[in-house]
């Protein structure tokens with residue numbers, strides 16, 4: 001079932017999401033709904049707070065490097081990342097990002113080039129993943145949401161001002 005996506009500058013996007021301690025049916029329902037919501041909007045990633053749930057839960061829907069070639073089940077490619085922690089990050093890169101909570105806005109953002117994270121799956125089992133490609137960008141963007149940050153807050157002062165002005169004009173601020 002899809003859920004409604006919270007749109008910037010809703011204050012809930014500023015919340016620091018809490019660690020998941022119960023790997024139960026309500027978590028599984030949340031993950032399933034987040035997947036449906038992300039896919040319905042053609043997104044590549046979604047954090048739980050974007051559907052109003054302040055928990056450290058992400059879904060990411062891009063193929064894992066070298067591992068998922070040739071699979072045709074999108075759901076199998078979906079990463080479910082719970083309680084992620086950065087283990088390593090280095091290098092720097094610039095990538096044009098967008099966000100389902102800031103629709104139709106795309107801006108260059110500075111990120112680490114390489115990240116390694118540890119996280120838990122829907123059953124609480126621990127995993128690690130590392131990447132130096134698009135997935136690394138998406139992971140950083142989504143973990144920012146868990147810490148109450150939206151990508152446009154990483155823009156330069158001038159670009160941010162321009163964004164806020166245009167966002168207001170677009171009528172998305174009530």
Ligand code: CO
Pocket residue numbers: 098099100101141142145
């Ligand atoms: Co986002």
